[in-house]
Each structure stands twice: as structure tokens, then as C-alpha cells.
Amino acid sequence: MLETITSTKNPKVKYALCLRDRRDRDESGEFLIEGYRELYRATHAHVAIDTLFTCEEHFLGTNEPALIAAIQKSGAKIYSCAPQVFDKLSYRDRPDGLLAIAKQMKTALNDLADRLAAKKHPPLLVVAEAIEKPGNLGTILRSSDAVAADGVIVCDRCTDIYNPNVVRASTGTLFTLPVIEADGESTLKWLQERNIAIAAATPHAEAEFTAVDLTGPLAIVVGTEQLGLSDLWMRHATLKMRIPMLGVADSLNVATATTLLLYEALRQRR
Amino acid sequence: MLETITSTKNPKVKYALCLRDRRDRDESGEFLIEGYRELYRATHAHVAIDTLFTCEEHFLGTNEPALIAAIQKSGAKIYSCAPQVFDKLSYRDRPDGLLAIAKQMKTALNDLADRLAAKKHPPLLVVAEAIEKPGNLGTILRSSDAVAADGVIVCDRCTDIYNPNVVRASTGTLFTLPVIEADGESTLKWLQERNIAIAAATPHAEAEFTAVDLTGPLAIVVGTEQLGLSDLWMRHATLKMRIPMLGVADSLNVATATTLLLYEALRQRR
Numbered sequence: 001m002l003e004t005i006t007s008t009k010n011p012k013v014k015y016a017l018c019l020r021d022r023r024d025r026d027e028s029g030e031f032l033i034e035g036y037r038e039l040y041r042a043t044h045a046h047v048a049i050d051t052l053f054t055c056e057e058h059f060l061g062t063n064e065p066a067l068i069a070a071i072q073k074s075g076a077k078i079y080s081c082a083p084q085v086f087d088k089l090s091y092r093d094r095p096d097g098l099l100a101i102a103k104q105m106k107t108a109l110n111d112l113a114d115r116l117a118a119k120k121h122p123p124l125l126v127v128a129e130a131i132e133k134p135g136n137l138g139t140i141l142r143s144s145d146a147v148a149a150d151g152v153i154v155c156d157r158c159t160d161i162y163n164p165n166v167v168r169a170s171t172g173t174l175f176t177l178p179v180i181e182a183d184g185e186s187t188l189k190w191l192q193e194r195n196i197a198i199a200a201a202t203p204h205a206e207a208e209f210t211a212v213d214l215t216g217p218l219a220i221v222v223g224t225e226q227l228g229l230s231d232l233w234m235r236h237a238t239l240k241m242r243i244p245m246l247g248v249a250d251s252l253n254v255a256t257a258t259t260l261l262l263y264e265a266l267r268q269r270r
Numbered sequence: 271m272l273e274t275i276t277s278t279k280n281p282k283v284k285y286a287l288c289l290r291d292r293r294d295r296d297e298s299g300e301f302l303i304e305g306y307r308e309l310y311r312a313t314h315a316h317v318a319i320d321t322l323f324t325c326e327e328h329f330l331g332t333n334e335p336a337l338i339a340a341i342q343k344s345g346a347k348i349y350s351c352a353p354q355v356f357d358k359l360s361y362r363d364r365p366d367g368l369l370a371i372a373k374q375m376k377t378a379l380n381d382l383a384d385r386l387a388a389k390k391h392p393p394l395l396v397v398a399e400a401i402e403k404p405g406n407l408g409t410i411l412r413s414s415d416a417v418a419a420d421g422v423i424v425c426d427r428c429t430d431i432y433n434p435n436v437v438r439a440s441t442g443t444l445f446t447l448p449v450i451e452a453d454g455e456s457t458l459k460w461l462q463e464r465n466i467a468i469a470a471a472t473p474h475a476e477a478e479f480t481a482v483d484l485t486g487p488l489a490i491v492v493g494t495e496q497l498g499l500s501d502l503w504m505r506h507a508t509l510k511m512r513i514p515m516l517g518v519a520d521s522l523n524v525a526t527a528t529t530l531l532l533y534e535a536l537r538q539r540r
Binding site for chain 1: 311405409412413414415416417418439441442443446447480513514515516517518519522523525526529530533536537
């Protein structure tokens with residue numbers, strides 16, 4: 001028999017709502033995961049789920065009980081919520097009746113190093129510097145997963161990777177891909193020590209991105225929406241390339257530009 | 271001497287706030303344009319601006335007076351707002367002190383036909399069906415501008431193209447690119463009459479998008495975030511192609527996928 005929550009004043013509910021704030025996420029080391037697909041991917045990636053809130057009235061399919069059972073077996077506490085309670089917890093337009101509190105994963109550059117050492121192909125990484133919009137960061141993760149990139153390093157973060165909208169826009173690929181938060185200087189040094197080329201897209205480059213050799217060990221570096229890459233990365237970029245811009249606008253959305261570069265690397269590598 | 275607005279209860283301010291709602295936009299035939307870059311592009315594209323709200327305290331540069339003068343010359347009424355009034359009007363994180371009410375452009379398929387007839391190259395169009403998120407629709411416009419596509423047809427709209435977040439995510443390319451709202455059946459017929467190939471991305475296609483000939487007259491058709499393309503378009507697609515998905519996720523963000531296809535068409539055409 002599941003414990004049922006009928007009040008939005010329940011302390012577990014209040015705690016979950018706090019985790020929408022970055023400060024509370026940073027302090028607690030926990031974060032929210034909402035949605036069947038996201039939780040399915042988190043569970044398969046062995047993310048430690050502490051608490052699961054469910055709301056049967058919102059379930060969309062028939063697979064929910066199996067997922068809930070798996071999460072319960074992993075040690076999580078499960079609560080059934082009245083719809084008005086779940087709707088308060090949910091940050092989606094269409095809640096699907098599943099929302100969890102989980103422990104942050106805290107992958108480090110060294111973990112990534114071990115992973116790269118085990119691979120046979122030249123590494124393909126993304127360095128995302130100071131991205132502001134969670135939707136953009138999530139989309140970068142989703143596209144990095146799509147090309148089977150080896151990892152994403154989030155440098156000098158503006159938006160933390162545990163922001164609920166990063167989880168959502170990533171469709172849970174945050175859990176299936178190595179994602180590391182690090183500072184710019186350490187990341188640069190780490191890449192240089194491993195002879196990983198630093199590729200930057202800039203309107204001032206001569207070569208178009210489809211004409212640059214992207215088949216070697218490569219980190220595609222992209223910068224903040226407003227200002228682009230910082231001087232640190234522009235100065236140390238070993239490959240510079242241009243995305244053709246034939247209209248009036250002078251740049252693409254950052255997640256979109258990252259995806260173009262990733263798929264061009266993939267096209268050249270196959 | 272500009273008229274100054276110091277109260278958020280001013281009727282002009284109230285009217286502008288109404289235009290955040292789609293129903294009020296539909297009824298009035300007007301919409302909001304915020305931001306220097308967006309207004310600059312709208313002005314150059316001869317979008318009819320009715321009212322301009324300014325707030326000098328928020329100006330970021332030195333070019334604002336010239337733009338305001340140009341907008342005033344075009345016949346718009348200009349109001350200077352106290353910061354607390356402008357902050358209420360603004361829907362941005364960082365207001366830059368310029369927000370206008372403008373007339374909707376209402377471009378039709380026939381206008382697009384005239385435009386295509388005047389071009390020498392095979393047309394490249396985007397058909398965006400029932401996109402829900404304004405940010406995605408705006409990004410599709412921004413990328414379509416970037417490859418100098420001949421137009422975007424928004425079919426069976428969920429989000430209207432005059433949604434403030436479409437304007438913002440498009441960075442004003444909504445004004446520089448022909449953007450048409452139409453129903454799916456009319457659009458399909460219009461494309462078929464002109465022998466424009468209908469290209470759909472689907473995970474079930476054999477060929478990868480980089481292996482399909484995209485150099486002829488082409489409409490890239492993309493569907494809603496949740497469900498993808500409707501049966502109407504899947505049935506009538508003349509080119510089907512697949513974007514490789516090598517990770518756990520089974521699809522890309524819709525704006526991202528559209529951009530990949532557009533740039534692949536561009537790569538092949540150059």
C-alpha cells in the first residue's frame with residue numbers, strides 16, 4: 001500500500017518545490033526528474049532516485065507500474081499524489097504522473113578520461129561554455145547523444161545541468177551521456193594534455209565547417225547565447241570554422257549550431 | 271516632446287499586454303515586437319508599426335534615437351515610459367527599452383508564388399506543421415533565413431507566428447523571410463501543382479539525409495514535437511530520409527532537425 005499525499009503543504013512536496021531553485025539544488029546535491037521517458041533513462045543509467053511521486057490519474061500508458069516497481073526496488077520511497085498535489089509539483093504542460101527527487105551524478109573530468117581510454121575511435125566532445133537557457137543546454141545534450149559523442153563538458157556554468165528544463169529538453173540524455181561541470185581553465189588544460197583539437201565556430205574564420213577536417217580527436221566548443229565564445233577559448237582554438245550565414249541574421253541558435261557541427265563530424269567520420 | 275507614460279494602468283499599456291494573448295492578436299490583427307534588433311529588422315522590412323514604447327534608462331547602445339526617429343517618420347506614435355511601466359510591458363529577461371505594437375503582415379501562398387517565379391534557383395521551402403513551442407518555431411525561421419530559404423509555410427498552426435516568443439527566437443527573421451500561415455491541404459496542393467518535392471525526415475526511411483538528392487525544388491516538411499508529421503504529409507512525401515540516431519534518444523529537437531536538413535540542402539546546392 002502506497003503512502004498517499006493529499007496536501008500541497010506536505011513537507012516532501014515543499015522540499016521538491018524548493019529543488020526548482022538552483023541554490024537549493026546546489027546545497028542539497030539533489031534535483032528533480034519528471035516524466036516517464038526521463039525516469040526510464042535515469043533508472044537504466046543507475047541514477048540514485050530518492051523519492052518518487054506518482055499520480056495514476058495522469059498516466060499515459062501501461063508501462064508505469066513496471067517502472068515504479070523498478071524504482072522502488074532500487075530503494076526509493078514512493079508516494080501516490082492526489083492530482084491537485086501532483087499538478088503543483090509538475091513543471092510540464094502535460095504531466096504524465098511521474099516525478100522524482102534524485103541525487104546529482106557529479107561526473108568529473110577524470111571519469112571522462114577513463115572512458116575515453118576505453119574507446120577505440122578518436123574522441124568527439126562538446127564543450128558548452130556559459131550557456132544561459134536551459135532549453136539550449138538540454139538540446140545540446142540531446143544532439144550529443146544522437147551522434148554518440150563521448151561527453152559534454154559544461155564550463156563556467158550559467159545554468160546548472162540539474163535545472164528541470166535541462167533535464168526535460170535533454171529528454172533524459174543527461175543520464176546516458178557523460179556530462180561534466182568544470183571550469184574553463186581546467187578543461188582547456190585537460191584537452192591540451194590529451195592533444196584533443198579545440199574547434200570553434202566563428203564568423204571570422206576563412207573555412208566553412210564542411211571543409212574542415214573533423215575526423216581527429218575533437219572538442220567542439222560553443223559559447224553563450226549573447227556573446228559567443230570567451231577570449232580564453234578563441235585564443236586557444238586550434239580549428240576555426242564558419243557556418244555560412246546567407247540571410248540577414250548573423251548567427252544561429254547555439255544548440256542548433258552545435259548540432260550542425262556534430263553531425264558534420266559524424267558525416268566525415270563514417 | 272514625447273508623451274510620457276508613468277502608470278501601468280495607461281490604456282495603451284493595457285492594450286499592449288493583451289497582445290500577449292493569441293485571441294487578442296487574432297482579433298486585432300496586431301502583435302508585439304520587442305528589442306532593437308527585431309525592430310530594426312521589422313522597420314527595414316516595412317512592417318507597419320503603430321505604436322512604439324521606449325525607455326531610455328534601458329537603452330544598451332547609441333543607435334536607439336536613429337531607429338526611433340525612423341519609426342516615428344513611418345507614422346508610429348511614440349511613448350516614453352517610466353522604467354516600472356516598461357518592465358511590465360517587457361517579456362524579456364533583459365529589456366533594451368524598445369517595444370512596439372505592429373500590424374500582422376498576412377503573407378499568402380500566392381505572394382510566395384510570385385516571389386518564387388522571380389528567382390532563378392530551385393526553390394527551398396520549409397513547411398512547419400503544428401509546431402507547439404514558440405522557441406522552436408522562431409528557431410526554424412532563424413535557420414531558414416540563415417540558408418536563404420525562399421519561405422516558411424506554417425501549417426495548421428498551434429502557435430501563431432505572431433507569438434512574442436516566436437518573434438524573439440526568430441531574432442526578427444520573421445520579418446525578412448516570407449512566412450505564410452496556411453492549412454495543410456491547401457499547402458500540399460500548392461506544392462504539388464508546382465512540382466516541388468516534399469521531403470520528410472522519418473526514422474523509418476532507408477536513406478540517410480546526406481545521401482538523398484536535395485538539389486531540386488524542395489519543401490522540407492517537419493511536424494509537431496510530440497507526434498511528428500501527420501499522416502497527410504507522410505503519405506504525400508516524395509522524398510523520405512533518416513537522420514542517424516546513434517544514442518538512446520529516438521529523435522532530435524524539431525528546430526534542430528530542420529536546420530540539419532536545410533544546411534544539407536545548402537551544402538549540396540553550392
